[in-house]
Amino acid sequence: MIDGAVARRTNTVSEFGSTLDTAADxxxxxxCLIKLLPVMNIPVWLYIWIxxxxxxxxxxxxxxxxxxxxxISVHSTMNRVTGGLLFVYSLTLxxxxxxxxxxxxxxxxxxxxxxxxxxxxRKNESTKSGLSKQLP
Numbered sequence: 790m791i792d793g794a795v796a797r798r799t800n801t802v803s804e805f806g807s808t809l810d811t812a813a814d815x816x817x818x819x820x821c822l823i824k825l826l827p828v829m830n831i832p833v834w835l836y837i838w839i840x841x842x843x844x845x846x847x848x849x850x851x852x853x854x855x856x857x858x859x860x861i862s863v864h865s866t867m868n869r870v871t872g873g874l875l876f877v878y879s880l881t882l883x884x885x886x887x888x889x890x891x892x893x894x895x896x897x898x899x900x901x902x903x904x905x906x907x908x909x910x911r912k913n914e915s916t917k918s919g920l921s922k923q924l925p
Contacts (some may be wrong), residue, residue: 793864811862814872821875829887838895845902853909863908867901874898 793810794804812894822839874894881890 793869796835807864808860810864811860814868817872821879825879829891831887831891835888835891835895838899842895842898842902845858845906849902849906851919852906856909857912857916861909861912863905865901865904865908867897871901872899887891 793802793808796806826836826839849863850860853859853863871894874897878890880895
């Protein structure tokens with residue numbers, strides 16, 4: 790979770806590292822979903838919410854690839870918060886009601902996914918107008 794901060798602080802940020810970080814995030818999320826969801830008593834509507842977030846994230850990846858002809862990684866603050874919440878989520882299961890904690894993670898993940906799509910769109914528009922701005 791701190792690799793990006795360490796890379797920025799040590800001035801070792803790279804395109805490869807950014808891509809690897811995104812791939813690691815995807816694997817981490819998939820493993821969490823595969824391991825945690827089957828053993829939890831989650832209502833169907835929450836599964837639907839999780840699926841909608843996944844569809845938005847996949848659409849963002851596709852839109853970024855279509856617009857930029859490469860995979861775009863958006864490392865926004867909201868994406869970082871979502872990752873942190875997902876990491877802490879499994880540790881809180883014995884103490885916090887499952888539906889409450891899952892709803893919090895899903896709300897933050899929804900905002901992060903929508904923000905990511907906006908940032909990808911904004912990046913494409915700024916590139917078209919000649920302004921090249923780095924995504925956070």
